Amino acid sequence: MNAMAKIISGWLCTGLLMIGGIDVSAARSQTEVLDENQAPGRTMAQQATKERQIWITADHSRHEILQKEFTSGPEVTKACLSCHELAAGQFHKTIHWTWLDPNVPPGERIGKAGHSINNFCINLSGNEPRCTSCHAGYGWRDGSFNFKDEAAVDCLVCHEQTGTYKKFPTGAGHPVQEPTIFAENNQTYNPPDWNLVAQSVGRPTRANCGTCHFYGGGDDGVKHGDLDSSLAKPNKMLDVHMGLDGQDFDCVRCHTTTLHNIAGRTYATPAATHRKSLIEDDLAAKIMCESCHSTTPHKPGVKANDHTDKVACQSCHIPEFARVNATKMYWDWSTAGNKKDGKPYKENGPHGKPTYDTKKGDFRWEKDVQPAYFWFNGSINAITARDPIDPSQPVDINWPVGSRSDQNARIFPFKVHEGRQPYDKINKTLLIPKLFGPKGSGAYWAEYDWKKALENGMQAAGLSFSGEYDFAETRYIFPITHMVAPKEKAVTCIECHSPNGRLAALTDFYMPGRDSFRAINIIGWVLVLGTLVGVTFHGLGRAIVRGRKED
Amino acid sequence: MSGQKMVNTYLYTRYERFWHWLQTVLILILLLTGFEVDGLYSLLGYKTASEVHNFVGLAWLIAFAFFVFWLLTTGEWKQYVPTTKKMFAVIHYYMLGIFRGDPHPVPKRKEAKHNPLQRIAYLSVAAFLLPIQMTSGFLYWSYNSWAAWGLDWLSLPVIAAIHILGAFGVLSFLIGHVYMTTTGHTIFAHIRAMITGWEEIQEGVELEDWEKRRRQGSPACEPQSPLA
Numbered sequence: 001m002n003a004m005a006k007i008i009s010g011w012l013c014t015g016l017l018m019i020g021g022i023d024v025s026a027a028r029s030q031t032e033v034l035d036e037n038q039a040p041g042r043t044m045a046q047q048a049t050k051e052r053q054i055w056i057t058a059d060h061s062r063h064e065i066l067q068k069e070f071t072s073g074p075e076v077t078k079a080c081l082s083c084h085e086l087a088a089g090q091f092h093k094t095i096h097w098t099w100l101d102p103n104v105p106p107g108e109r110i111g112k113a114g115h116s117i118n119n120f121c122i123n124l125s126g127n128e129p130r131c132t133s134c135h136a137g138y139g140w141r142d143g144s145f146n147f148k149d150e151a152a153v154d155c156l157v158c159h160e161q162t163g164t165y166k167k168f169p170t171g172a173g174h175p176v177q178e179p180t181i182f183a184e185n186n187q188t189y190n191p192p193d194w195n196l197v198a199q200s201v202g203r204p205t206r207a208n209c210g211t212c213h214f215y216g217g218g219d220d221g222v223k224h225g226d227l228d229s230s231l232a233k234p235n236k237m238l239d240v241h242m243g244l245d246g247q248d249f250d251c252v253r254c255h256t257t258t259l260h261n262i263a264g265r266t267y268a269t270p271a272a273t274h275r276k277s278l279i280e281d282d283l284a285a286k287i288m289c290e291s292c293h294s295t296t297p298h299k300p301g302v303k304a305n306d307h308t309d310k311v312a313c314q315s316c317h318i319p320e321f322a323r324v325n326a327t328k329m330y331w332d333w334s335t336a337g338n339k340k341d342g343k344p345y346k347e348n349g350p351h352g353k354p355t356y357d358t359k360k361g362d363f364r365w366e367k368d369v370q371p372a373y374f375w376f377n378g379s380i381n382a383i384t385a386r387d388p389i390d391p392s393q394p395v396d397i398n399w400p401v402g403s404r405s406d407q408n409a410r411i412f413p414f415k416v417h418e419g420r421q422p423y424d425k426i427n428k429t430l431l432i433p434k435l436f437g438p439k440g441s442g443a444y445w446a447e448y449d450w451k452k453a454l455e456n457g458m459q460a461a462g463l464s465f466s467g468e469y470d471f472a473e474t475r476y477i478f479p480i481t482h483m484v485a486p487k488e489k490a491v492t493c494i495e496c497h498s499p500n501g502r503l504a505a506l507t508d509f510y511m512p513g514r515d516s517f518r519a520i521n522i523i524g525w526v527l528v529l530g531t532l533v534g535v536t537f538h539g540l541g542r543a544i545v546r547g548r549k550e551d
Numbered sequence: 552m553s554g555q556k557m558v559n560t561y562l563y564t565r566y567e568r569f570w571h572w573l574q575t576v577l578i579l580i581l582l583l584t585g586f587e588v589d590g591l592y593s594l595l596g597y598k599t600a601s602e603v604h605n606f607v608g609l610a611w612l613i614a615f616a617f618f619v620f621w622l623l624t625t626g627e628w629k630q631y632v633p634t635t636k637k638m639f640a641v642i643h644y645y646m647l648g649i650f651r652g653d654p655h656p657v658p659k660r661k662e663a664k665h666n667p668l669q670r671i672a673y674l675s676v677a678a679f680l681l682p683i684q685m686t687s688g689f690l691y692w693s694y695n696s697w698a699a700w701g702l703d704w705l706s707l708p709v710i711a712a713i714h715i716l717g718a719f720g721v722l723s724f725l726i727g728h729v730y731m732t733t734t735g736h737t738i739f740a741h742i743r744a745m746i747t748g749w750e751e752i753q754e755g756v757e758l759e760d761w762e763k764r765r766r767q768g769s770p771a772c773e774p775q776s777p778l779a
Contacts, residue, residue, distance in 0.1 A: 303601070303602070303605075306694070306695040309695065492597075492598065493596075493597045493598040493601070494593075494596065494597040494598070497588075497590075497597050497601075498590065498597070499590060509707075510707050510708035510711060512588055512589065512590075512601075512711065513588055513589070513590045513597055514590070515708070516589065516590060517708075517711075517712045517715065520712050520715050520716050520719075521715075523716065523719070524715065524716060524718070524719030524722075525719070527719050527720065527723045528719055528722050528723045528726065530723075531723040531726045531727050532726055534727075535726060535727060535730035538645075538730070539730065539733070541650055542649060542650060542734075545650045545651075545652075
């Protein structure tokens with residue numbers, strides 16, 4: 001408000017004298033001078049990245065213990081723990097290890113390893129060896145996995161820097177012992193050179209995080225829409241912070257980490273509850289835009305500064321997601337199981353992505369997707385496979401928490417992934433299928449029998465299944481927060497301030513340019529047109545009378 | 552006209568004319584950009600329209616304060632004091648007399664520039680409609696500070712509705728006002744007066760006491776030297 005007052009007083013002096021040319025650019029050029037007023041957090045971040053110092057005082061290739069012969073991951077982990085003795089204990093407490101929401105009692109089973117579901121591959125239960133290829137651990141084959149085993153932690157997947165370390169897709173987190181071809185993608189997976197990868201360790205880079213997070217849902221860009229392999233080496237256009245031609249941020253630059261706890265949202269727990277800048281707390285997690293940019297990130301006097309109390313930065317600064325690679329927007333399980341000549345098949349469509357897969361059903365992929373916008377206070381609630389649903393209408397599996405009256409809520413962009421997936425017609429719950437497994441295990445991808453797959457999946461999850469199933473329409477949302485575009489590409493005012501704009505669906509508040517008052521417009525135009533008609537007739541009358549007199 | 556002798560008289564001072572035309576420009580820009588922000592059409596683009604609207608609105612608010620100062624210090628405010636005297640005569644004139652070529656019942660004089668109808672119209676506009684526009688506009692603009700100012704009981708849609716209704720009122724006034732300028736002894740006589748300050752008015756019309764800007768005995772405000 002102070003800066004605003006300064007500018008207004010500036011206007012006062014010049015503005016009054018300007019009768020003909022009201023010049024808005026005058027105000028703009030004035031604020032140009034104030035550029036040094038950019039958020040101090042931003043300046044700090046720029047200084048920190050300009051001359052990158054490596055705060056490393058150890059050369060792991062010289063450590064004798066990493067030069068001995070290794071034959072498996074757990075052996076490497078034991079070597080790591082011989083120096084970093086607290087690391088596994090720290091990691092065991094994090095969601096990356098437990099796959100359960102750390103902020104609710106474990107009994108509630110919220111998380112991938114619990115009863116939480118999505119409308120992709122639905123749930124982990126019974127499918128472990130496939131899904132846990134993305135677990136930072138070794139050997140999570142089934143429910144009997146020992147979560148207390150320190151040697152089962154996979155240090156390498158997050159820390160190795162050669163890029164050669166690959167966990168086998170169905171190996172329950174283990175790399176292969178012999179070169180092996182994965183039939184699904186026809187790629188050969190090689191056993192790692194254990195000494196090379198162990199000696200390469202460092203802080204996690206985009207490639208480390210991306211190993212799993214770019215491929216959530218089983219392939220590139222399936223799940224998030226704002227996280228896919230295009231972010232491994234992005235340019236500034238795709239992500240203004242991560243761009244190699246710009247600031248070259250790694251993930252952990254914002255997802256700051258203490259004791260292996262990585263900043264970010266976990267289910268209903270927001271990534272941060274305070275929008276503190278580094279000036280207020282220099283050790284705060286840098287997970288919020290406000291951490292570096294403050295709550296008034298634009299130049300003084302710019303209207304967008306007034307919007308930050310209700311509109312998330314992401315809403316304007318991520319105009320579209322999936323800007324390089326397509327993302328999956330729709331997945332219909334109900335059409336799975338069709339075969340050609342008795343054999344499963346795949347059909348490819350636009351963007352080089354499959355539109356049909358016997359194993360999975362129909363898909364729709366989209367690129368350059370405009371987000372949906374909802375009120376969001378950082379918390380996402382969800383149903384589990386235990387909660388009742390109403391299959392007569394689309395089921396929201398998860399939804400953003402927040403409303404206009406919630407001080408912490410902002411209008412936030414989301415990807416909405418729609419689908420059709422099995423539910424229990426009697427129990428009215430969503431169902432967990434066993435998808436992955438050998439023939440005879442009841443796995444859908446081996447036998448294409450839904451009933452068997454659902455029985456086995458629900459049994460593995462410890463939940464009941466009536467035996468009668470059908471397919472329900474569902475929706476699953478992802479907050480969009482990556483792929484921040486350069487400011488020139490930000491969403492413009494009119495894209496929301498217009499009747500059919502981006503915010504047309506958020507109808508619980510008045511917005512200029514979008515909303516109008518019907519009654520007032522009618523009264524107004526009657527008044528204006530009435531005056532116009534009145535003076536027209538009065539004038540015509542005078543003209544006629546004068547004409548007669550002159551005759 | 553009734554053949555009375557007309558004399559060229561200096562009616563409007565330099566500041567008065569400057570204010571009139573400044574306000575004209577400001578109001579026209581405000582109407583143009585305001586209706587664009589309201590979504591009626593697309594001309595400057597929403598962003599530019601809203602920025603110009605905010606800027607001009609604040610400029611108007613400040614300039615209006617100078618006008619109020621001028622009104623108070625010069626005593627010109629008395630020209631706006633409403634009266635019912637001859638009001639019906641004036642209404643009758645515009646409804647009938649003007650078509651018959653009757654003389655205006657309350658012709659302009661230096662000391663009484665406004666007839667009773669103008670007084671009530673200008674007072675309504677200057678003391679009621681425009682302040683409502685300025686107040687609602689300022690509140691609209693300061694929306695983000697409402698909580699800090701203890702005004703969070705206000706409702707943005709209500710403020711917006713008042714502001715938009717007011718804008719229709721201003722537009723309607725503008726149409727009537729522009730038309731009325733053509734009702735002088737020539738079509739452009741009134742407009743010329745508001746540009747040059749000089750208007751031809753009927754000679755020798757006695758001021759009635761109620762019309763006078765100043766009481767008998769107090770010195771009249773001397774006009775500045777004519778421009779032309």
